[in-house]
Each structure stands twice: as structure tokens, then as C-alpha cells.
Amino acid sequence: MRRIIHNTTAIVTCLALLAPQIAAAQDGPGDEPREGLSAIIQQAKKAAQDDKQMAEEEDARPAVKGQNKDKNDRKKADKSEKKPKAKPQKADKDDAKPKAKPDQQDKKDNAGIMGEPGKAAREQKAADDKKPAPKPKADSNVLTIGKGQVQADRAAQMPGLAKVLNQEVQDGLTRDQLTCLQGGSYPCADGDRAITPRGVVIEPNGGGPFRLADTANQMFRIGKSGDMVQRAAEEDTRETQAAREAAKQSQPVSAAALNASEGSGKMTEQKVTKDSTRSSSEDFATSLRDALAGDDAARNRSRDDAKDDDSSSDLTKALLLGAGALAVGSFLNNNRQVALSAPDRVVVTRDDGSQEVIKDEVALLRQPGSNVTTENFDDGSSRTVVTREDGSRVVTIRDADLRVLRRTLVSADGTTTQLIDDTTDVQPVDVSQLPAPAEVQNSDAPMNEDELRAALRRESDIGRRFTLSQIRNIPEVRSLVAPVNIDAITFDSGSAAIRPDQAKQLQALGRVIQDSVAENPSEIFMIEGHTDTVGADAFNLALSDRRAESVALALTEYFDVPPENLVTQGYGEQFLRIRAEGDIRGNRRASVRRITELLRTAGAQ
Template identity: 85%
Template sequence: MRRIIHNTTAIVTCLALLAPQIAAAQDQNQDDLKEGLSAIITQAKEAAQDEDARPAAKGKKRGEDELADAMKAEADRKDAKEGDKKPKAKPGKADKDDAKPKAKPQQKDTKDKKADKEDLGILGEPGKAARDQQDAEKKPAKKPKPDENALTIGTGKVQSDRAAQMPGLVKVLNQEVQDGLTQDQLNCLQGGSYPCADGDRAITPRGVVVEPNGGGPFRLADTSNQMFRVGKSGDMVQRAAEEDTRETQASREAAKQSKPVSAAALNASEGSGKVTEQKVTKDSSRSSSEDFATNLRDALAGSDNAKARSKDDAKDDDSSSDLTKALLLGAGALAVGSFLNNNRQVALSAPDRVVVTREDGSQEVIKDEVALLRQPGSNVTTENFDDGSSRTVVTREDGSRVVTIRDADLRVLRRTLVSADGTTTQLIDDTTDVQPVDVSQLPAPAEVQNGDAPMNEDDLRTALRREADIERRFTLSQIRNIPEVRSLVAPVNIDAITFDSGSAAIRPDQAKQLQSLGRVIQDSVAENPSEIFMIEGHTDTVGADAFNLALSDRRAESVALALTEYFDVPPENLVTQGYGEQFLRIRSEGDIRGNRRASVRRITDLLRTANAQ
């Protein structure tokens, strides 16, 4: 029995020691593996049989020594067998290498065995590969190296405040950043790709305006600089140029107006005023292709001999009468720096226009509103009254007449068309039903034209004839001076017209490109003789404010003249207004082509109630 136990113990011990070798030899020839196992087991049995003849005290140690000797012999046998297979070393270098001390194969073999056990998990614990996998799963994933060109958003107070004011825009911006928005995808508002000159603002592909915050990241630009807003459906909607503009003294006064302006010319009989007459010829009228005779830069500088009057002088003199004479009669420019009534200081003065500065720093342009009607072949009769108001009758060769009544500041109070057959059409009437305007109660601005692509005639017709969503009426002064009122109808950009620097002339080849616009307006007036369209002029921010305001007003007049000259649009159905750099389409300062523009707006619905005939 003891022999059986010893034999079994020896065999188990042998197999346990051979387990690593078995694992490491998986790729070896199966016959060699069986042969080696058979020889070792045989030696183990022989050692067990000899154990009875040895002292019992030393039996256990002898069995282990013999087993180790057997294993060494088997290893030597395998080495010898593998050596026979290897090619013999060549004399020379090989001999020198043999002289070097060789690494102990047993140590390497031991390490390999341990590594093999760990990899396979033979020792009863997870293998090394499994442990490495577990450790990798426990460790957090390495974050990818950030792209240096990636756009990042700051987290300062300014950004937080603006994000609270514009939650829709910040949501769009954050989504763009998450989608991998980079700085080279930005476009500068002044033109070109990022980086922008002088730290100028830039716009993202979806239309959010951002600006550097000085520390590397970006932040939302202020509300007044944003060109788009998020609509009810979540889409980006281009904002009207009039949105979020500062309130001016003129807009406040127009909004508070609750009763008509009184003027002697409204009730006086014909011929009761001081009458002047003029026969308009081609030489005495201006064509759209001609520039004005006066130079605005010279007018801005003023006359060397002109002396500015004080505010007290302006109160004592009838400055409104002086203004009327200067503009209506062409008597010459007012002195730059002089004051008109209501403490308006003359900032620029030319025979055709005067720009005044109000106490709040805002500016207005004053001009002869009848200039557009002075067509060759017509007779113009003007009556001036003591309060500065005037009545001008333009009689045409076909017998029709246009009667315009203005107050002391040359603002149109009433305009009436009397056809050759005696039919009367009221075009403008600011003398009745004047109501104050609560800007906070007005509807949202109308959707504006998005993009620079020119419209075809059908699209242009649809855009201009779109009805305004408003029930009440406004005066012409309210429409001109209150941005929120004017934005209730969308403007249509006149992209066909470009102007040379400092010029208001339109070349004939450009004027012909107004054909679609001219035809749409002409058709509209034929259907409804009381239609009114406002032509607007705008500039960029380069140059003096007063110069830009007068220049934009002249350019608006040139567009209206071209529509009349080339496409027979009745001039009485047009009003012109320049805004200079007040309402930027691209909300950035500098030399920007998109801000040097002219546009047209149908204001018929604003001038009348919905059921007016």
C-alpha cells in the first residue's frame, strides 16, 4: 500500500511540476511531448520501487532528488535532440562567441514558465493578460488631445449674462462647438476668414456672432451685434437692421405725437402766400446719372466767411424761414455751426440738403421733398407763408397736378394727386387721426430678405406686396423716424445698384437693371393709385456721420429718379430717405460693401388703416 501511495505521490508531484512545460510545449510536436512524458513517468516508477531499499527517513528527500535528476536528464536529452537539428557553427566568430559566458538556460526557462502560468491563469488566479484587461477597464479612458484650432467658449460673467439674454443663440453656438467647430470656419464680419483684423467680430457657419474675450476663448457678441435670432420654429431668422437700435430724440417726439401739426398752408386759399414760379427744363433738373453740383465734403467744412450763430440768436431769428429760403429758393447754404429752432445745430449745409445735430447727438437730414417732382416740362408754383409752411403745386404737361403741403421744417403734411379729369387721390395725409405709438405693443418685425441673391420679378412682387400685420395707421413722420414702425414691413435690397465712393450718380447700364423693380411698382400703382413706396439709402461707417447721412439721402433720390426716368414710375408715389450709417445690415464697423446699399419698402399699409380705400 505504501508503494502505491508513494508511486501516486511521485506521479502527482511530477505532473504538477510538468504543467508549465506542458503549457509551454503546446506548439511542439505531439510525438516529442508523449515520448518525454513516458520517459519521466518510467523513471518516477523506478525511483518509487527503489524507495523500500532506502532508509525511510530519507525516502522523501531521495524521491524528490531522484525526480529532479530525472527531470534534468530529460531536459538534457531534449537539448541534445534539438542540438542535432541545428546547423553546426562555423569556425571563427562562433569560436569566439563560445568563449563568452552563456546565460543560464534554467533562469530564463523559469521566468518563461512563470510568465506562461500568469498568462494562462494556471496558478488558479486571473492571468496577467486578464489582470491587465481588468486594470484597463478600471482606469478612465484617456481624453483625446484637444485641437488647438477648436473654438472654445469662455465662462466669464459677460458670457453668462449674454447667454441668459440670448438662450436660443447660445444653444445653437454650443451645438456647433460640440459638433467640432473650429476657428478657421469663422468668417469675419468685415470680410475674409479668421483671424480678423483688430479683433473684429466673426460669425459662425450657422450665423451666431462671436468675439474674442481677450483670454483665448470666445464669447457671444452683444445683442446689438447679432445678425440673426432664433425663430419660433427653431430656425435662424435674419434680424431687421432696425432691431435693437438706440432711441433718438426724433423717434421719441414722433412716438409721442398725438395731434396733427398746424400749418398756415393747410387752410390758406391759393395765391394768398408769397408766390414763386419755375419752369422746369432739362438743364434745371437733375438726372439720376448726374451727380449733385455741390460737394458734400466742402459743405461739411462750411464757408470760411460763415459765422456760427448762438442758440440765443436762433431763438430771436426766424431760422425756419431761413431754412425754407435756403432749400426752396436755392439762396445758398446755411452756416455750419449755426442753430435752427429746437436747438438743432447745423452739421452740414449745402443748397440741396442740411444735416442738423440734435441735443442727444443724433442727426437728421432736411431737404426739399418736392425735388423729385421737378420733372422737365412741368411748372412749379410755390407759396410761402409767414409761419414757414409752404404749398407747392407741380403742373404737368398732361394737365395733372400734384399738391404738396409742408411745415416749417419742410416735412410733408399732405400730398394729393389731381388727375387731368379732376379725380383726386389722397397719397399722404398726416393731418388727421394722429395717434401716439407704444413701441412695446407693436408686432415683431417682418421677416427680412435673407442672402444677397437677386430676386426674380415674381419673388420681388411677392415680397413688396406682402401685407403688413398691423391694424392701425401711422404718420409719414412716424414711419421715417421710429425704426420699430418701419420694420413692420420688410425692405427689399436693390443689389443691382452700386455707387462710386462719395458719389450718388447711377450709370445708365446699372439703371437698366432696375427693370424688374420698376415694372412691379408701376403695376402696383396702376392697380392702386394711392400706393406709396419708400426708397432708402444706407452707408458703411467710414467717413463723418453727417457726410454719410447726406450722401445716403442723395443716393436714395438717385434710385427714385432712375425709376421715373427709365420705367415711368410716378414720382409722387415715391418718398426717399437716407439713414447714413444708423442701420447696418452687417453689424460691424468698417469698409463693408453689404452696408453700402439701397432698398425699397412698400409703406402703403402703414400709412392707412386696413379698410381704407
């Protein structure tokens, strides 16, 4: 019996010694022992107490014969040997309860030594490592480039821009970083094109990704140094019939007015007053919309006036004398059809569909107080002399289409300055041999006076001269000198008038031109007008030409810029600064270009 007690006590002692380790393996959250462990210990203690009590009872009974005593001793020994085995059975019953969490099960099964992960933990980690990483959720804001054939073709045509775009995408370009080509932030209306932060124009490809916009819509190109260079508005534009004719010209235009003596032509005379001239703040009396539609009275006047004269002389009469308009739909020489007709200018359409504006080039010179004398000759050419109150004179000779062939300033002291002369040294133009376009203004911020002076006086080493007609009609020639945008001027829709508060913002430009003319009286600046694509082509061309004239008038009225040193030209919607269609303010603009170096005329004589 005492042996049984000793065995039971030993079991309890072992359990007591193992209790901390078992507790550490089975502790739950908050370091609280699990119920299974407590049950095992309590059952072991109870078994020991029962064995002790049984032993005491056996000792109290009377002795029996040895045979029976041995038999009872063997039964008690067998009983005492079976009791320890019953305890693990209860522990196994506890194990049937829900298994512990994976991290706790790793500790329970084959727990490692000194906190190292056990076998189960290592096996679980190996299984986790073999699982594929979960795919990240698609971010709808991240910009991606399509893989279609159109994108591949355009990337091959514009490898430099494609490289810039790919780099932006790799750097994490998002859709909210885009700017709409027509203005405003992304998303753009109706899937319009957008510009990346570095200036690449892209467009939706019909799905989620984007692709490069075509060359005609790109605002930048890659320069020789690998940098992004803003493209001139004249780059990659369609060649017109007027440009081809100007490029082929190799002989000066002949005109009777060039060699005729003064007073030999049909003479008209006009005294200019304030009431007979237009200021920059006033719009034109004739509505271009009405002129575009044409009216029966205008047609009848034109036909009556043209009975004894050809159409060229009729054009001269209409514009020089303001006697009326040509009939819309009628034809001038060189098969040019009248698309818009107004007393101040006419728009004609050529065989290739391109359009030209014809106007009175002396309109700027008709300042109040001056006396204007015009001689008309049989070939349609004319000579106009504007005599000012200070005694100076400006002599302008034009051909039958009113193009300026020669302009000369005769100062009050008799000094003669040749301003324009297209009657000598006329050379054809091979566009493919011309230098690259000049770098254009790459900022919408207004320039101060010093910046304007530097931009306008930047000279180009062209190595030859061009006629005024070549400069006006050949975009590649004109782009050899960069334009300066006149951002201070905005026009109302359909209007060519400039408000006085806007005109005053031309002060810096006026000073720069005035100073340039004071240093070199033969300086020539061309004021250009542009529109957006809203409206008819003929309407926009005439409107842009009127706007260019308004800017020139403002420079003369407010800052005393000599009008003879200015020429004006409207281009309508031909050369968009922002290469997109629609109502875009950035395309309704005026700009100025110093063309002295292109003309290469003689100085004072």
C-alpha cells in the same frame, strides 16, 4: 550498464516527444526555433552516445572480483543518475538570456490550453485595464465656449441663442466653419466677431474659447416657433429726440399754406429743363466734404440773407431756391445746430446728439418739361405745384421745416388722388403696444419679379394709421413692414451716382412699382439709403439721403415710375444690416418699403 543506456535513451525519447511543444512555446518570429532548444536536444543526444560508448568499453574489459565489480557498478549507476540532472542546468543557463517579448513570455510561462492566454497574459491584461486612458491631444480647430461671467450673463439674456450655440458646439463646430462678421472667412482680423453656420454671433473672450456677442451685435433672434429669425435693422436701436416727438404727436401741424387760397403767398416760378436737373448717373455739384467743413462765403451769405428773417425761413429760402447754404454751427428753431450745410440738404444735430436731414421734398418732381410754382407764406410753410406737359398737377404742402403735410395728384381729367395727408387723424404712438417687426429678407440672393411683388405687397393688419413723420422717425413703426434690399445697386465711396448698367438691373423693381401704382394710384413706396460707419455721422447721413434720391430718380428715368408715389429718406449709419463697424459693403445699401398700409390714405375721389 544496460540500465544506464536504457535511462539515457528514455530521456532522449521524452525530449523528442516534447520537442514540438517546447518549440511552439519558444519559436521566434518567422516560426524559427530558438537556439536554447537546439542546444538541449543536441546535448541530450551526445550524453546518450557517451554512455553507450562507455558501456561498450566496460564490456570489453576483463572481469574483476565481485567486490570491485559491485563497487564499479555503483559508481557507474551514480554517474548515470547524475547525468540527466546536468541537462536542466544548461537549460537554466539558457534562460538567463534576455527574456522574450511580453506576448511570447505569456506563452512561455504557464501557457494556456488550446491557444487560451496563460496566467501571465491574464495578469498583464488586468494591469493594462487599470491604467487610465491617455488624454486626447487638444485640437486647436475645435471651438469651445468660455465659462466666464460675461458668457453666463449673455446666455441668461439670450437663452435661445445660447441653446443654438451649445448645440452647434456639441455637434463638433470648428473654427474654420465660422464667417467673419465684417466679411470673409475665419480667422478674422484683430479678433473681430464671427458668425456660426446657424447665425449666432460670437467673439473671442481673450483666450482660446469664445462667448456670445452682446445683443446689439446679434443678427438673429429666436421667434415664437423656436426658429432663427433675422432681426430687422431697426430692432433695439437708440430712441432719438425726433422719434419721441413724433410718438407724442396728437394734433396735426398747422400751416398757413393749408388754408390759403392759391396766389396769396409770395410766388416763384421755374421752368425745368434737362440742364437744370440731375440724372441718377450724375453726382451732385456740391461736395458734401466741402459742405461739412463749411466756408466763409457760405456763412456770410447765410448771415446776410437771415438779417430780416428767422432761421426757419432762411432754411426754406436756402433749399427751395438753391440760393446758398446755411452756416455750419448756426442754430435753427428747436435748438438744432447745423452740422452740415449744402444747397440741396442740411444736417442738424439735436440736443441728444441725434441728427436729422432736411431737404427739398419736391426735388424728385422737378422733371424736365414741367413747370414748378412755389408760394411761400409768413409762417415758413409753402405750397408747390408741379404742372406737367400732359396737364396733370402734383400739389405739395410743407411746413417751415419742409416736412410734407399733404400731397395730392390732380390728373388731367380732374380726378383727385390723395397720396399723403398728415393733417387729419393724428394719433400718438405707444411703441410697447406695436406688433412684432415684420420678417425681413433672409437671403442676399436677388429676387425675381414675382418674389419682389410678393414681398412688397405683403400687407400688415396694423389696425391704425400713422403719419409720414411717424413712419420716418419711429423705427418700430417703420419695421412693421419689411424692407426689400436693392442688391443690384452699389455706390462708389463718397458717391451717390448710379451707373446706367446698374440702373437697368432695377427693371424688376420698376415693373412691380409701376403695376402697383396702375392698380392703386395712392400707393406710396419709401426708398431708403444707408451707409457703413466709415466717415463722419453728418456726412454719412447726407450721403445716404442722396443715394436714396438717386435710386428714386433711376426708377423714374428708366421705368417711368411716377415720382409722386415715391418718398426718399436717408438714415446714414443708424441702422446697420450687418451689426459691425468698419468698411462693410453690406451696410452700404439701398432698400425699398411699401408704406401704403401704414399711411392708410384715401383712394381716388
